[in-house]
Amino acid sequence: MRSITVVGASLAGLYTARALRTQGFDGRLVIVGDENHQPYDRPPLSKDFLTGAADQGQLALTDTDETAELYAEWYLGTSATGLDTAGGAVLLDGDRSLDTDAVVIATGASPRLLPGQEPVESAEPADPAGTGVHTLRTLDDAQALRDDLARGPAQVVVIGGGFIGSEVASSCSVLGHDVTVVEAAPLPLVPQLGEEMARVCAGLHADHGVTLVTGTGVAGLQCGGREGRVTGVELSDGRLLPADVVVVGIGVRPNTGWLEGSGVPLDDGVLCDAGCVTALPNVVAVGDVARVDGSRSEHWTSATEQATVAAQNILAGSTVARHGSLPYFWSDQYGVRIQFAGRRLPTDTPRIVEGSAEDRSFLACYDRDGETTAVIAVNRPRPFMRKRRELMRAMQPVTT
Amino acid sequence: MITVCRIEDLPPGESIRVTDGVPAPVAVFHTEEGEFYAIDDTCTHQDASLSDGWLEGCFVECPLHTAFFDLRDGRPTCPPAKYPVRTHQVSVQDGYVLLGVAVAEPA
Numbered sequence: 001m002r003s004i005t006v007v008g009a010s011l012a013g014l015y016t017a018r019a020l021r022t023q024g025f026d027g028r029l030v031i032v033g034d035e036n037h038q039p040y041d042r043p044p045l046s047k048d049f050l051t052g053a054a055d056q057g058q059l060a061l062t063d064t065d066e067t068a069e070l071y072a073e074w075y076l077g078t079s080a081t082g083l084d085t086a087g088g089a090v091l092l093d094g095d096r097s098l099d100t101d102a103v104v105i106a107t108g109a110s111p112r113l114l115p116g117q118e119p120v121e122s123a124e125p126a127d128p129a130g131t132g133v134h135t136l137r138t139l140d141d142a143q144a145l146r147d148d149l150a151r152g153p154a155q156v157v158v159i160g161g162g163f164i165g166s167e168v169a170s171s172c173s174v175l176g177h178d179v180t181v182v183e184a185a186p187l188p189l190v191p192q193l194g195e196e197m198a199r200v201c202a203g204l205h206a207d208h209g210v211t212l213v214t215g216t217g218v219a220g221l222q223c224g225g226r227e228g229r230v231t232g233v234e235l236s237d238g239r240l241l242p243a244d245v246v247v248v249g250i251g252v253r254p255n256t257g258w259l260e261g262s263g264v265p266l267d268d269g270v271l272c273d274a275g276c277v278t279a280l281p282n283v284v285a286v287g288d289v290a291r292v293d294g295s296r297s298e299h300w301t302s303a304t305e306q307a308t309v310a311a312q313n314i315l316a317g318s319t320v321a322r323h324g325s326l327p328y329f330w331s332d333q334y335g336v337r338i339q340f341a342g343r344r345l346p347t348d349t350p351r352i353v354e355g356s357a358e359d360r361s362f363l364a365c366y367d368r369d370g371e372t373t374a375v376i377a378v379n380r381p382r383p384f385m386r387k388r389r390e391l392m393r394a395m396q397p398v399t400t
Numbered sequence: 401m402i403t404v405c406r407i408e409d410l411p412p413g414e415s416i417r418v419t420d421g422v423p424a425p426v427a428v429f430h431t432e433e434g435e436f437y438a439i440d441d442t443c444t445h446q447d448a449s450l451s452d453g454w455l456e457g458c459f460v461e462c463p464l465h466t467a468f469f470d471l472r473d474g475r476p477t478c479p480p481a482k483y484p485v486r487t488h489q490v491s492v493q494d495g496y497v498l499l500g501v502a503v504a505e506p507a
Contacts, residue, residue, distance in 0.1 A: 048447070063482060301466065330464060339463075381452035381463050389454060 001101050001282075001315065002027045005090045006072075007080045008106030009033025011041065011300065012287025014061055015307030016104045017072055023311050029072040030098055032090065034107075036077040037139055038062060043300060045142040046167035047332050051174050052146070056139065080107070083262040085280055091258075102314050105259070105270050105278075105285040109252035109298065111135035114159070114218060117248065131223060132230040133246045136164060145247065149175055154244035156180070157233045159218055161188030161202070163331040165249035169210050170333035172245075180211040180241055182233065187214060193340065197350050197364065197376055200357045201338060207360070208334045213241075221246060252298065254289040269296040275319035276310035282317070284310040292323055299329040326392050336360055337381060341388040342374025355380055363387065401491070401498040404428055410436075410497055415460075417441050417451040422501050426488055427451035429471055430497075431458055437471035438488035438499055445481040 004020060006013045009031050017031055033039070040059040048054035062070075075092065082091035089097045117133065134145045149156075149172060156172045158165045161183030172179045181188075189198040205212040213235070222232040222240070233241045254269040264278050265271040269291030276284045276292055287303040290296065297303075305325050312321040328341040348366040355362030355378075363383045366374040375391060377384035402421045410416055410430045418426045418441075425441035427450045435458065441451050448464040458471045467481035474484040489500035 066482075304466075381449065385452060385454050385463050 001025070001317075003030070003100045004028070004102045004104065004314065005030040005032065005098055005100040006104040006106060007032045007090060008104075008108055008287065008289070009035070009039050009074070009076060010106065010108055010287070011039070011061065012108070012290075012303040012307055013104065013106030014039040015304045016106060016284075016286050016311050017070060019308045019311035020315065021070060023315055025311075025315055027101075029070070030075065030100065031072045032075040032078050032080055032092065032098070034077070034079040035138055035140070038067070038076070040139055042137070045139065046136055046164055047171060049139075049142050050146055050149070050168065050171040059139070080258050083259055083264065083283075085263045085283070102282040103284075104310060104314065105264075105283065105289055106287050107255040107258070107289050109137075109254045109288040111137050111248065112251045112253055114221070114248055114250070116220070131228055132225070132244060133221060133223075133248065135248050136168060137252070145245075148245055149177065153177060155242050156245045156247065157182060157241050157243040158247045158249060159233070160249035160251070161185075161205075161212060161214070162192075162249060162251065163189070163329075163333075165247070166201070166205070166333045167331060168247050168249060169205060170208065172247075173208055173210050173334075177245075179209075180213060181205055182216065182218060182235065182241070183212065183214045184217045185214065188212075191346075193376065194344065194346065194348070194350060194366070200360075200378065204334045204336060204360070213239075252288065254291075254296065256289060267291065273319055274322040274324065275313045276306050276323060277313050277319045282314065284314050286310045297327060299327065301325075301328045324395065326388065326395060328388060336379055337377075339377045339381065339384045339388075340374065341384075342366065342372075342391050344374035348373050350376065354383060401489075401500050404490075404497040404499050407492055407495050407497055413455060415451040415453075415455060417449060418499060422499075425449070425451075426499060426501060427453075427460070428490060428497065428499060429455055429460065431455060431471070433457070436490040436492065436497065438490045439469065439471060439474050440485040440488075442485075443467065443469075443481060444476070444483040444485055450485070 006017050039061040044054050079093045089099050091097045154177050156177045156179045158169045158181045161181045169179045169181045187198050217236040219234040219236045223230050225231045230246050233243050256266045270285035271291050272278045272285050274293035286306040288298045306323050309321045309323045313319050330339040344366045348368045350364040350366050352362050352364045361379040363377045363380045365372040375387040412430050412432050415429045427441040428438045443462045452463045454461040459468045468477040474487045488502045491498045
């Protein structure tokens with residue numbers, strides 16, 4: 001194996017590139033990223049970066065020394081447009097192509113948009129012609145939202161009450177804005193946390209003066225302001241919410257468009273086995289874009305774990321390692337840290353083992369037939385860590 | 401020196417977060433091997449409390465991003481943390497755990 005191209009220069013791509021070097025790959029390593037930035041950490045974008053508590057420099061995932069040690073060729077601000085599996089090449093915008101022996105697909109995901117909503121083309125910061133309608137995925141998205149929020153007290157409507165939406169709502173309320181969250185389901189986060197725990201999390205909005213409107217979709221946006229700026233959100237039930245700023249946080253779609261027709265099997269993500277290997281042994285997928293062994297995870301920890309496994313398998317030329325660790329994610333909102341680990345089924349019922357939901361500080365275990373399958377903590381990081389470790393130990397050891 | 405707690409209040413494998421009388425929060429650890437260590441409590445990567453982390457030998461794993469810090473010299477052993485945390489002196493006298501906070505720069 002003389003050359004490997006990593007398509008995607010965010011967490012999963014960078015960590016795979018690092019793992020390839022750590023595991024001894026000394027050939028040509030190329031990293032392609034469609035953003036103009038060096039790899040940065042996304043979780044703070046909806047939290048400390050938005051409130052101004054953190055700046056761009058604090059988000060960096062690499063420094064100059066680490067970048068030099070990686071000894072990679074970087075194509076930043078460059079989109080991959082196709083994959084020629086027969087010819088062994090990654091096609092790039094501007095009719096360029098990169099010959100390569102193996103490919104790491106790490107192109108992540110893009111925010112879902114409302115019907116009729118135009119994707120934002122990297123708006124100029126504080127662009128006065130901005131429409132006031134935002135999504136939040138990239139550093140440029142976050143900067144544009146941050147600039148918009150700095151224009152003065154605003155009525156902010158967040159569409160989508162998931163983790164991103166809730167974190168954005170929390171950050172906007174910290175900044176002193178009047179915030180409403182609109183959620184189509186009767187209660188947000190039920191698929192992730194189950195009804196009882198979802199109800200506790202939903203309660204955080206009211207605790208902090210944020211209005212949560214549930215059980216109604218969005219019929220459309222009113223954009224009658226100057227320069228077509230948004231003025232309100234029309235709900236499906238006929239209500240109109242006045243809005244100066246709208247943030248759409250209704251989930252993501254994996255970025256697989258460039259792989260259409262390449263022969264790499266796709267189905268809401270890049271299909272791969274438990275070792276992140278696709279139908280082609282020299283093509284692996286990691287991070288948000290990868291459907292690993294039937295499930296697609298959009299979490300920080302799994303992206304970094306998959307990187308190690310994928311690097312091992314691509315260098316071996318077959319699946320010698322599998323990603324089998326315990327899913328783990330966290331969310332910081334309203335000064336509360338929510339942590340979740342495990343694999344729960346909708347029928348697994350939570351049981352608070354310490355603290356109380358009323359105090360917004362507790363640890364709860366989800367049980368199935370007397371066995372704990374998952375754990376959730378609200379402001380209880382230490383017992384959570386213990387429980388998470390217990391669950392990790394209880395898992396089948398990963399065989400190679 | 402600052403009195404942290406009685407020694408029986410910090411059994412092996414446990415940690416405690418000290419906020420009173422220190423310029424920045426400090427995490428004091430009692431390892432399973434019986435050693436005491438103290439480091440700055442806030443992870444150098446992002447806002448997480450290392451006293452909430454997982455103690456393994458003389459290393460602590462950050463509860464958020466699984467960066468490991470060596471309690472002996474404060475150095476991170478792997479990304480995403482890049483900068484060391486400061487280490488501080490701990491001693492045990494008359495059944496109490498005492499903390500001497502360093503003013504020096506990290507190693």
